[in-house]
Amino acid sequence: MKIYNVIIIGGGQAGLSVGYFLRRSQLDYLILDNQRVAGGSWLHTWDSLKLFSPSDYSSLSGWAMPKSEEEYPTKMEFIDYLAAYEKRYAFPIQRDTEVFKVEQDNGLFNIITNKGVFYSKTLVSATGTARKPFIPKVPDPNEFSGVQMHSVNYKNATDLVHKKVLIIGGGNSGAQILAEVSKVAATKWVTISEPSFLPDAIDGRYLFNEATQKFLGKSNEENKGNFSVSLANIVMIETVKEARNRNVLNANRPFKEFYKDGVIWEDGTKEAFDAVIWCTGFRANLNHLESLNIMENDTIATINTRSIQEPNLWLVGYGNWTGFASATIYGVGKTARETVKEIVATLQVVNNSKQ
Numbered sequence: 354m355k356i357y358n359v360i361i362i363g364g365g366q367a368g369l370s371v372g373y374f375l376r377r378s379q380l381d382y383l384i385l386d387n388q389r390v391a392g393g394s395w396l397h398t399w400d401s402l403k404l405f406s407p408s409d410y411s412s413l414s415g416w417a418m419p420k421s422e423e424e425y426p427t428k429m430e431f432i433d434y435l436a437a438y439e440k441r442y443a444f445p446i447q448r449d450t451e452v453f454k455v456e457q458d459n460g461l462f463n464i465i466t467n468k469g470v471f472y473s474k475t476l477v478s479a480t481g482t483a484r485k486p487f488i489p490k491v492p493d494p495n496e497f498s499g500v501q502m503h504s505v506n507y508k509n510a511t512d513l514v515h516k517k518v519l520i521i522g523g524g525n526s527g528a529q530i531l532a533e534v535s536k537v538a539a540t541k542w543v544t545i546s547e548p549s550f551l552p553d554a555i556d557g558r559y560l561f562n563e564a565t566q567k568f569l570g571k572s573n574e575e576n577k578g579n580f581s582v583s584l585a586n587i588v589m590i591e592t593v594k595e596a597r598n599r600n601v602l603n604a605n606r607p608f609k610e611f612y613k614d615g616v617i618w619e620d621g622t623k624e625a626f627d628a629v630i631w632c633t634g635f636r637a638n639l640n641h642l643e644s645l646n647i648m649e650n651d652t653i654a655t656i657n658t659r660s661i662q663e664p665n666l667w668l669v670g671y672g673n674w675t676g677f678a679s680a681t682i683y684g685v686g687k688t689a690r691e692t693v694k695e696i697v698a699t700l701q702v703v704n705n706s707k708q
């Protein structure tokens with residue numbers, strides 16, 4: 354029975370980042386990923402998606418992303434980079450391997466997959482959020498007879514031509530999908546509060562500088578100017594600016610409930626729609642860890658990336674609760690590096706105690 358020092362579940366940017374720092378250690382490790390090819394959840398985003406920061410700010414640790422054709426890389430350019438990154442560092446990745454559940458047995462993790470059971474002393478979960486699309490509770494969603502989809506299932510606007518579409522969600526996905534769909538369909542936008550647009554000159558690189566400063570425990574007054582930057586703000590990429598010029602970035606506050614043909618607004622007026630697109634974000638995909646009985650409110654308590662209740666388990670990526678900006682390309686390297694330092698220190702203690 355082969356026992357790995359470390360198994361990483363998930364071969365997206367977070368899993369690869371941990372792999373990058375692990376390969377410098379003497380530890381043997383394996384990455385298990387359920388996709389057939391490189392790319393993680395980028396493989397499933399919509400066709401026209403572009404990153405919101407230039408290639409220099411869209412690089413993983415160790416090897417800069419090659420310059421993109423235009424200022425902002427397309428998702429395909431980023432997927433190609435991930436594939437080349439994997440190849441360059443020859444990470445041990447076993448693909449097409451779905452982890453169903455993880456059990457603890459005498460200090461070892463038993464990782465139960467469609468390709469058999471794997472064993473490891475420590476475990477990193479880096480399974481992202483794409484499999485857990487979040488849709489807020491709104492009365493009677495099943496009453497609505499039109500099409501409903503989450504942004505994770507949106508690919509392009511081909512099926513929406515000449516339709517009337519309600520787009521819900523005030524983040525970057527909502528703004529970008531609204532920009533695209535409004536070119537071919539009548540649209541209405543719903544957000545909980547007024548959307549927060551970044552100034553035109555501010556793109557992802559400023560957000561990431563802010564992230565770095567926060568990681569170092571410093572404030573970033575220099576970059577901020579007189580506005581507050583957050584990863585939740587809408588970056589004014591070209592398509593969103595173009596939509597602003599067409600005057601479609603007008604948001605309405607949430608409706609009261611659905612009815613058969615559409616929604617009923619707070620003032621009681623009914624409005625018909627053909628389709629609703631929920632751009633309302635994601636939650637951490639941790640189903641495979643439920644068997645460890647350490648989940649609380651769909652999450653796992655951590656100090657930085659390390660589980661408090663299960664100290665040989667680390668969670669990388671997911672969101673700010675596992676390190677500020679750790680769910681971004683630029684931010685994940687820092688948390689991956691710290692995670693690997695902790696794993697190496699832990700395994701030294703474990704291995705020494707057995708000598």
Ligand SMILES: Cc1cc2nc3c(=O)[nH]c(=O)nc-3n(C[C@H](O)[C@H](O)[C@H](O)COP(=O)(O)OP(=O)(O)OC[C@H]3O[C@@H](n4cnc5c(N)ncnc54)[C@H](O)[C@@H]3O)c2cc1C
Nearest residue numbers: 363364365366367387393394404405452480481670681682
């Ligand atoms: C629309 C959109 C646009 C974005 N734009 C940007 C941007 O411009 N810049 C930026 O920095 N960030 C951006 N992000 C955020 C972020 O970079 C991504 O969400 C990123 O893909 C997260 O990487 P990850 O490795 O944590 O997760 P993922 O990419 O989801 O990788 C996780 C991997 O684990 C696999 N997996 C899941 N469960 C299992 C299981 N049980 N067994 C085995 N394998 C499993 C998945 O299939 C996947 O391959 C964007 C996100 C979205 C949704």
